[in-house]
Amino acid sequence: xxxxxxxxxxxxxxxxxxxxxxxxxxxxxxxxxxxxxxxxxxxxxxxxxxxxxxxxxxxxxxxxxxxxxxxxxxxxxxxxxxxxxxxxxxxxxxxxxxxxxxxxxxxxxxxxxxxxxxxxxxxxxxxxxxxxxxxxxxxxxxxxxxxxxxxxxxxxxxxxxxxxxxxx
Numbered sequence: 111x112x113x114x115x116x117x118x119x120x121x122x123x124x125x126x127x128x129x130x131x132x133x134x135x136x137x138x139x140x141x142x143x144x145x146x147x148x149x150x151x152x153x154x155x156x157x158x159x160x161x162x163x164x165x166x167x168x169x170x171x172x173x174x175x176x177x178x179x180x181x182x183x184x185x186x187x188x189x190x191x192x193x194x195x196x197x198x199x200x201x202x203x204x205x206x207x208x209x210x211x212x213x214x215x216x217x218x219x220x221x222x223x224x225x226x227x228x229x230x231x232x233x234x235x236x237x238x239x240x241x242x243x244x245x246x247x248x249x250x251x252x253x254x255x256x257x258x259x260x261x262x263x264x265x266x267x268x269x270x271x272x273x274x275x276x277x278x
Contacts, residue, residue, distance in 0.1 A: 184251035
């Protein structure tokens with residue numbers, strides 16, 4: 111059974127200062143098939159596109175290039191820190207942007223769960239999607255990560271790997 115779509119009505123003032131009400135945050139599909147509309151996906155996509163456009167326009171070409179360079183640098187720093195952890199190695203030694211695949215000597219899921227208990231999002235377990243890689247972990251670093259963030263993650267991963275080896 112389809113659920114009715116949510117509609118948010120906003121209050122605003124016109125140029126003459128008179129109050130007015132208007133639908134806001136509506137999905138495009140609500141205008142096409144109102145009785146069957148169930149999601150706000152179009153609105154969400156529009157919001158993300160708007161936010162990304164504003165961010166990139168504020169950065170400008172030089173700023174965007176700097177963000178890209180910093181993301182690449184942070185990813186290299188992340189990879190360098192994590193492959194020093196016993197039981198972790200790099201899957202591909204090829205140029206990358208802001209993601210890298212690491213191989214663990216044990217299943218990835220319990221490692222990620224242990225990191226999550228410490229408040230760390232450790233990456234994505236891609237073992238099921240790419241079984242030929244084995245225990246594969248996709249990690250990422252962007253310009254928003256600091257060296258302190260990377261060191262914290264590396265220490266937590268090292269402790270997690272030591273603790274899971276001791277428990278086995």
